[in-house]
Amino acid sequence: MSDALNYLLKARPEALGHYFAFLKDAGKHLDPKTKNLISVITKVHAQTDRGLRQYLRRALREGCTPVEVLDALLMAFPALGLAKIIWAVDIILDMKIPEFQPAALTSPGQWHDVMASTDVKDGDVTRTECEGRGLFAYRDKKTFQVYDSRCPHQSTNIPELALKGSTLTCPKHHWVFDVKSGDCIKKGNSPLKRIESKVVKGRLLAFW
Numbered sequence: 341m342s343d344a345l346n347y348l349l350k351a352r353p354e355a356l357g358h359y360f361a362f363l364k365d366a367g368k369h370l371d372p373k374t375k376n377l378i379s380v381i382t383k384v385h386a387q388t389d390r391g392l393r394q395y396l397r398r399a400l401r402e403g404c405t406p407v408e409v410l411d412a413l414l415m416a417f418p419a420l421g422l423a424k425i426i427w428a429v430d431i432i433l434d435m436k437i438p439e440f441q442p443a444a445l446t447s448p449g450q451w452h453d454v455m456a457s458t459d460v461k462d463g464d465v466t467r468t469e470c471e472g473r474g475l476f477a478y479r480d481k482k483t484f485q486v487y488d489s490r491c492p493h494q495s496t497n498i499p500e501l502a503l504k505g506s507t508l509t510c511p512k513h514h515w516v517f518d519v520k521s522g523d524c525i526k527k528g529n530s531p532l533k534r535i536e537s538k539v540v541k542g543r544l545l546a547f548w
């Protein structure tokens with residue numbers, strides 16, 4: 341939420357409370373994906389940079405795919421017009437979300453060779469790069485968990501320095517994650533993005 345809305349909520353809770361209740365009630369018969377896509381479109385229509393980034397992240401977190409977001413933008417063409425769609429796509433590209441890259445949009449996904457499984461010590465977390473994507477890998481004996489290194493809050497690419505044991509603290513707004521589970525354990529409310537993985541012939545593979 342913007343600082344201005346936060347301020348108004350505190351200054352005039354009785355008035356703003358009705359507004360938020362209205363927004364909540366207005367979408368109660370829609371499935372979450374549809375609600376998220378409509379929210380993204382409203383941010384594009386109003387051209388609020390911060391709002392678009394926030395609602396796009398939420399939409400992706402809650403199950404919308406990049407092609408669905410693009411379809412929603414294109415379907416809203418009669419209302420948005422080309423200039424606003426281009427404005428939105430510029431912001432999406434600036435967010436550097438790998439799933440929006442053209443190759444990722446057209447490919448059904450594939451397994452990527454990340455590293456030798458023995459390079460992740462038992463009980464340890466290792467930060468690595470694989471084909472331009474930052475990853476954190478955690479190993480518990482024969483079980484591996486692989487996470488996207490981008491923060492679920494605002495996509496900050498979290499560096500290795502942010503790791504203390506199995507606790508990861510995003511340098512931007514200090515959300516804290518437990519890499520063993522991926523859960524956000526302080527400040528925030530969304531887990532790290534888990535990436536499907538497996539070990540084949542001693543190599544750790546990840547799917548995206």
Ligand code: FES
Pocket residue numbers: 491492493494495496510511512513514515
């Ligand atoms: S980008 Fe805000 S906590 Fe990571």
